[in-house]
Amino acid sequence: MATQAKILKSDPQSLEACAQLLRDDALVAVPTETVYGLAGNALSVAAVRKIFSVKGRPLIDPLITHFKHANAAFSQVYVPESARALAAAFWPGPLTLVLKKRPGIPDLVTAGLSSAAIRVPNQPVMLALLQKLDFPLAAPSANPFGYVSPTRPEHVARTLGHKIGAILDGGHCQHGIESTILDLRDSDSPRLLRPGPIPIDDLASWLDRPIHAAEKTVPEAAQTSPGQLTKHYSPRTKLEIVEHGQLNYRGSTGEAVVANNKPDDAGQKNLFWLAEDGNLETVARNLFDLIQKLDHMQFRRIVVEAAPESGIGIAINDRLRRAAAPS
Ligand code: TXA
Ligand code: MG
Numbered sequence: 001m002a003t004q005a006k007i008l009k010s011d012p013q014s015l016e017a018c019a020q021l022l023r024d025d026a027l028v029a030v031p032t033e034t035v036y037g038l039a040g041n042a043l044s045v046a047a048v049r050k051i052f053s054v055k056g057r058p059l060i061d062p063l064i065t066h067f068k069h070a071n072a073a074f075s076q077v078y079v080p081e082s083a084r085a086l087a088a089a090f091w092p093g094p095l096t097l098v099l100k101k102r103p104g105i106p107d108l109v110t111a112g113l114s115s116a117a118i119r120v121p122n123q124p125v126m127l128a129l130l131q132k133l134d135f136p137l138a139a140p141s142a143n144p145f146g147y148v149s150p151t152r153p154e155h156v157a158r159t160l161g162h163k164i165g166a167i168l169d170g171g172h173c174q175h176g177i178e179s180t181i182l183d184l185r186d187s188d189s190p191r192l193l194r195p196g197p198i199p200i201d202d203l204a205s206w207l208d209r210p211i212h213a214a215e216k217t218v219p220e221a222a223q224t225s226p227g228q229l230t231k232h233y234s235p236r237t238k239l240e241i242v243e244h245g246q247l248n249y250r251g252s253t254g255e256a257v258v259a260n261n262k263p264d265d266a267g268q269k270n271l272f273w274l275a276e277d278g279n280l281e282t283v284a285r286n287l288f289d290l291i292q293k294l295d296h297m298q299f300r301r302i303v304v305e306a307a308p309e310s311g312i313g314i315a316i317n318d319r320l321r322r323a324a325a326p327s
Contacts, residue, residue: 022133027164032170042065058145066136068127068130080099081187094121105136123174176289180199192212251303280313
């Protein structure tokens, strides 16, 4: 029988143990500032193959490669000036750039595409681990394909713990939703592939040009941005969204009701909130954690209030819509 991976505190011995597992082509769940990643040596086809199989992820869905610093990342791709400017402003941080790739990162990582998705994460434990390695880490979110992303080590332990070498503890992830993904292959027309913690308006003002949203997903477009597939990040319990400000706090029998902020009269057992004061950064941070908690209670349905559609609220609503999409 497979053994359950340990959740390792980030002391020097544990960091070295995780580094050694990775050098040996094993997989380690790692903390990032967005969500936990399922990491393997990005330059080892054997390790990358394990990532796809452990996650149950189709091989057409490319992975993000994580680097210790921008120079390491930029050695693997062709770098327009705009990418350098964004990296200087937002790395380390929750921004993933899609750029034309140079020979180096295996085709398996990029699903045969001529581009690679790269980022430098901003999480001290993850950066300390990367410093110990002489290769970058390919890492999708550390959840079974299609399920809600993990924002605590226990989420990973519950779903993938029996299939991986170790889980490195970085606590509750700071942002709680996955990185913003920007396609800069054509730097004259940057495209947003996935909204995230860095709002699109911030990127547009930094670049001083408009950013277009990626076109709506049709099946053929799956390979340009598979994360755009509608059904993604879903709990097993049916999830329904209610417009911001329109939530009925009572709910009906068997329903969990989830508000953005704590309602004045918050006495009911089936009433939950994502941030006491409704702060959207906090809403994002708690979203996947609360959804997973509710998914393990016996609710018939989870009804969630949408965020206001601006700033990080755009990314929150994107994740809610995917979680609510019919399969
Ligand atoms: O915050 C994050 O980005 C987390 C942490 C672990 O870094 N990672 C994450 O990975 O969310 P994942 O695999 O769950 O989502 C990565 C997304 C996928 O939707 C994939 O399609 C897209 O990145 N992607 C990767 N390479 C791409 C490429 N060359 N072109 C377009 N999209 C790409
Ligand atoms: Mg994911």
